[in-house]
Amino acid sequence: MGLRESNRSFAEEIGANDPVWIVGHGTRTEPHSHVRHVRAPRGIHSFEPDEMTVTCGAGTSLAELDAALAGAGQYANLGQLRHSSGTVGGAIAMACNDHLRLGRGPIRDSLLEVHLVDGNGILAKGGGPTVKNVSGFDLCRLVVGSRGSLGAIAEVTLRTRPIARSLRWFLVSNVGTSELGAIRAGVHRPSSLLWDGRRAWLCLEGHPHDIASQVEALRSRGLDVTDHHGDIGLEDFQYRWSIDPTDVVACVEQHPESCIAEVGVGIVHHRRAQPPRIVDPGTRAIQSRLLDAFDPRRRLNPGLGDPWTW
Amino acid sequence: MNGHIVEALRGAIGADAVRDTTTELALFGHDASNLVGRAGVVCYPHSTDQVRAIIDICRQHSVPFVARGSGTGLAGGATPIDGAVVVCTTKMNRILSVDVESGSAWVEPGVLNLDLTRHVAEWGLHFAPDPSSQQSCSIGGNVANNSGGPHCLADGVTSAHVLACDVVLSDGTEVRLGGNDPEPLGFDLRGAFVGSEGMFGIATAVCVRLTANPPDVRTMLLDFTDVRSGTDTVSAIIAAGMVPAALEMMDRLCLQAVEAYIHAGLPTDAAAALLVEVSGLPAAVEADARAIEEIGRAHGARTVRIARDEEERSLLWKGRKNAFGAIARIKPNYYLHDTVVPRRHLSEMLDRVYRIASEQNLLVLNVFHAGDGNLHPLLVFDKREPGVLERVHRAGAEIVKESVALGGVLSGEHGIGLEKRDYMPLMFDENDLVAQKRIRDAFDPLGLANPFKVLPSPAGCGDAHAHVEGLWV
Numbered sequence: 118m119g120l121r122e123s124n125r126s127f128a129e130e131i132g133a134n135d136p137v138w139i140v141g142h143g144t145r146t147e148p149h150s151h152v153r154h155v156r157a158p159r160g161i162h163s164f165e166p167d168e169m170t171v172t173c174g175a176g177t178s179l180a181e182l183d184a185a186l187a188g189a190g191q192y193a194n195l196g197q198l199r200h201s202s203g204t205v206g207g208a209i210a211m212a213c214n215d216h217l218r219l220g221r222g223p224i225r226d227s228l229l230e231v232h233l234v235d236g237n238g239i240l241a242k243g244g245g246p247t248v249k250n251v252s253g254f255d256l257c258r259l260v261v262g263s264r265g266s267l268g269a270i271a272e273v274t275l276r277t278r279p280i281a282r283s284l285r286w287f288l289v290s291n292v293g294t295s296e297l298g299a300i301r302a303g304v305h306r307p308s309s310l311l312w313d314g315r316r317a318w319l320c321l322e323g324h325p326h327d328i329a330s331q332v333e334a335l336r337s338r339g340l341d342v343t344d345h346h347g348d349i350g351l352e353d354f355q356y357r358w359s360i361d362p363t364d365v366v367a368c369v370e371q372h373p374e375s376c377i378a379e380v381g382v383g384i385v386h387h388r389r390a391q392p393p394r395i396v397d398p399g400t401r402a403i404q405s406r407l408l409d410a411f412d413p414r415r416r417l418n419p420g421l422g423d424p425w426t427w
Numbered sequence: 428m429n430g431h432i433v434e435a436l437r438g439a440i441g442a443d444a445v446r447d448t449t450t451e452l453a454l455f456g457h458d459a460s461n462l463v464g465r466a467g468v469v470c471y472p473h474s475t476d477q478v479r480a481i482i483d484i485c486r487q488h489s490v491p492f493v494a495r496g497s498g499t500g501l502a503g504g505a506t507p508i509d510g511a512v513v514v515c516t517t518k519m520n521r522i523l524s525v526d527v528e529s530g531s532a533w534v535e536p537g538v539l540n541l542d543l544t545r546h547v548a549e550w551g552l553h554f555a556p557d558p559s560s561q562q563s564c565s566i567g568g569n570v571a572n573n574s575g576g577p578h579c580l581a582d583g584v585t586s587a588h589v590l591a592c593d594v595v596l597s598d599g600t601e602v603r604l605g606g607n608d609p610e611p612l613g614f615d616l617r618g619a620f621v622g623s624e625g626m627f628g629i630a631t632a633v634c635v636r637l638t639a640n641p642p643d644v645r646t647m648l649l650d651f652t653d654v655r656s657g658t659d660t661v662s663a664i665i666a667a668g669m670v671p672a673a674l675e676m677m678d679r680l681c682l683q684a685v686e687a688y689i690h691a692g693l694p695t696d697a698a699a700a701l702l703v704e705v706s707g708l709p710a711a712v713e714a715d716a717r718a719i720e721e722i723g724r725a726h727g728a729r730t731v732r733i734a735r736d737e738e739e740r741s742l743l744w745k746g747r748k749n750a751f752g753a754i755a756r757i758k759p760n761y762y763l764h765d766t767v768v769p770r771r772h773l774s775e776m777l778d779r780v781y782r783i784a785s786e787q788n789l790l791v792l793n794v795f796h797a798g799d800g801n802l803h804p805l806l807v808f809d810k811r812e813p814g815v816l817e818r819v820h821r822a823g824a825e826i827v828k829e830s831v832a833l834g835g836v837l838s839g840e841h842g843i844g845l846e847k848r849d850y851m852p853l854m855f856d857e858n859d860l861v862a863q864k865r866i867r868d869a870f871d872p873l874g875l876a877n878p879f880k881v882l883p884s885p886a887g888c889g890d891a892h893a894h895v896e897g898l899w900v
Contacts (some may be wrong), residue, residue, distance in 0.1 A: 167666035168769050190668045218609070225615055226587050241862040245836035245854065247767045249584065249799040251573045251622050252837040252847075252854055253881060254863040258586065258618025267614075279668035282711075305642055305708055327708035359610035362529035381529065383609045396612050399602035403869050404613050410865035424613035 120174060123158035124232050124240055124271040130155050131269055133238035136416040139210075139269045141176065144203035146211070146264075149420060157206045157271055161185050169248060169277045170229060175206025175270040191277040194221045206270040212262030216351065219381045220308030220322060225261040227275050233260060233268030236412025246274050259407065264427065265418045267411040281322035284308070287332060288345035289317040294366055296340060297380065303335045310380040311349060314369045317380075318349050351377060354386035359394075396425040428467035428510055432488050436470055436512070439480040444471045444518075455495065455513045459560075461762060462503035462845050466493075467510030471518045475631040478514065479595045482629065485512050485875055486597060493877045494625040496536060496565030499558075500572060501763055502844030504624045508879045514629060516567050522546055523632060530637045531590055531607065536567025536630050543635070552637040555582045558840070559748045566633050573622030575840035577673040577747065578704075580798040582638060584840065586621040591634040594620060594627070597875040607634060619866055624842050625877035627870035641672070641706035645716040646734040646743055649723040650697035654678060656727040657699040658773040661797045663722045664703070665770060669715050673704040674798025675747055678777070681754075681792040681805070685746045688753035693746060697729065701797065702747055750794040751805070757790065758807040762819050764826050768835035770800045776833055780804045783825045787818040801839035802830065828853065843881045851883050 136152040158174030166189040195208035198215035230244035243256025309320035362383035376387040455466040495505040520537035540561040557576035575584040591605035605617025651657040686693040705715040734740040784791035795803040
């Protein structure tokens with residue numbers, strides 16, 4: 118069965134009546150047990166290394182996608198460092214960015230084209246198959262992180278990237294704010310810089326000589342830099358704060374030993390929940406109107422609540 | 428324009444900021460496209476409060492409004508229809524704050540693209556999107572069109588460089604879409620707003636992401652005796668796992684026009700030339716430059732010129748970015764198109780472009796973003812020649828259709844606007860267009876923000892599509 122035919126079958130399966138839960142591998146959310154489960158189409162439809170694009174069913178496993186792309190020295194940025202398992206659709210719907218976001222960017226920039234089934238069972242497409250496209254309004258950006266509430270993702274076309282010649286993690290010990298500043302000034306566009314107020318973990322991607330020369334430059338500034346191969350332990354921090362990156366240093370200093378911050382990004386992995394964030398009524402209204410338009414009866418992945426409470 | 432509305436606008440934002448002379452209405456009746464509409468009155472707000480006051484008056488009188496930056500758009504996105512109120516943001520041109528630590532800046536929409544980059548240069552930063560019009564185009568316009576530019580190949584177009592927008596909606600509500608923080612709650616409304624061509628509301632402040640300047644840059648010019656060798660080189664570079672900072676192509680007629688204009692020593696006898704720039708850390712730059720030279724020579728590159736210094740690099744880029752000015756030496760008028768095809772079809776698409784131009788007895792130059800398959804066929808003509816505009820429009824229509832037929836898209840960076848509105852069904856079926864209309868309605872249920880653009884009827888709801896002069900659909 119071709120991918121487009123699979124999409125139509127997927128739309129028929131979703132139908133237009135009862136509530137449905139779109140099931141992936143269940144790695145990011147617990148499937149709702151009281152509603153009908155539906156699985157998105159699977160399989161890689163096309164991968165063009167010289168286009169740096171890949172088209173696949175949303176039910177395709179990340180493992181299958183990663184293996185196929187790695188064969189051509191490429192990857193798709195779907196936050197695999199945080200969730201290496203699960204499906205492509207799950208990664209997009211949940212937008213679980215990983216801690217390489219500083220260098221690789223957010224997941225939202227990976228999606229070029231999407232086919233989805235709305236709450237009325239209607240199949241629709243947004244975006245386009247090329248790496249550059251401004252034709253029409255940007256349904257793709259809305260879908261990333263929408264948790265399937267605007268539509269069940271059937272098929273996606275993703276931008277791929279070349280795998281760097283080298284990727285290395287380093288641990289920098291005895292890092293206060295001045296040392297943190299020295300690290301930031303001493304490296305060009307690192308892939309990750311994590312800091313807990315005392316230690317920093319630095320990820321550099323690129324040419325091995327460039328990585329080595331940057332590390333030497335840091336050491337020449339008196340920084341204690343060693344290779345790091347172990348686990349950083351981000352999973353020990355239950356909560357994920359999203360704050361202005363300018364406030365990261367203050368946040369870490371206020372909560373010593375309680376958090377690890379993604380410097381330059383604004384994500385703080387924390388032991389305590391983030392204080393409630395305010396969402397203004399105007400943006401709530403837009404989001405409600407979007408939900409009313411795409412799934413007026415809230416039958417797709419029911420029970421999620423309002424988007425601004427996620 | 429109804430005199431009561433003009434008086435109300437003057438009362439709200441000041442008499443000097445509301446203009447309705449014949450000359451100004453004519454000037455603001457179009458953008459940089461060939462599409463001419465009709466402006467009712469032109470307003471120059473200085474603040475968010477004034478933008479909201481204008482929108483309130485428009486809403487009270489059910490008059491549509493059109494946001495306009497520098498008017499450099501090429502798809503008629505800022506062309507007002509049927510006497511709409513033009514909200515010109517050029518007076519809102521302050522850089523509000525720069526946060527060097529986080530690499531971001533809040534700016535008003537009228538700030539010029541290049542002015543922002545110049546402003547942050549002292550901290551080793553720049554704003555990555557760099558349209559050819561960057562000396563005159565505004566950040567607000569970049570946001571509206573999700574603009575690109577030669578250096579967006581590696582770092583992405585405007586959407587990837589906008590963190591937040593403060594917006595006034597048509598109901599007068601002020602909202603912040605996105606935020607300084609990386610994961611604002613709920614849907615990515617910021618992402619939907621960028622590229623919405625002024626149809627969701629008016630941005631009054633934009634938070635942009637700034638990019639660190641690369642420590643090392645290598646700019647190369649490779650020339651070929653046939654176009655296909657050049658396009659094959661483009662695909663081979665990408666397939667080899669490199670994403671250069673820029674990967675641009677010029678064909679022979681363009682090289683000749685530019686060389687006559689700037690005297691950069693361009694190879695005027697070549698069929699095509701690639702301008703390739705790699706940037707980053709020294710070892711990677713050296714390795715990539717060497718690999719690109721090898722790939723180019725393996726694909727028949729006749730010469731590989733490497734800019735020796737910043738002066739030569741600037742000269743090469745001056746040639747690329749001023750190509751549109753150079754063509755005035757050939758013919759007084761031009762029509763610049765913007766489509767994208769998969770990279771592997773570049774050669775075939777260029778063949779079709781040459782054939783279409785020949786069939787319509789037109790001259791065509793090609794200068795484009797080869798790295799992302801973004802073509803810019805430039806049809807040059809003298810509009811005083813009887814019947815030539817009809818031939819230009821026929822050629823444009825064919826180019827768009829052929830691009831989509833090859834698996835491409837309608838626009839890579841200029842937007843749909845009025846120009847390609849009625850071509851949207853080539854890419855999208857009725858359900859797709861309904862989905863897009865839903866998004867627009869969620870932001871602007873009243874339909875007052877820049878109506879008649881992007882969405883063709885019937886997806887464009889009850890908008891009775893006015894016909895504007897120069898529309899070729």
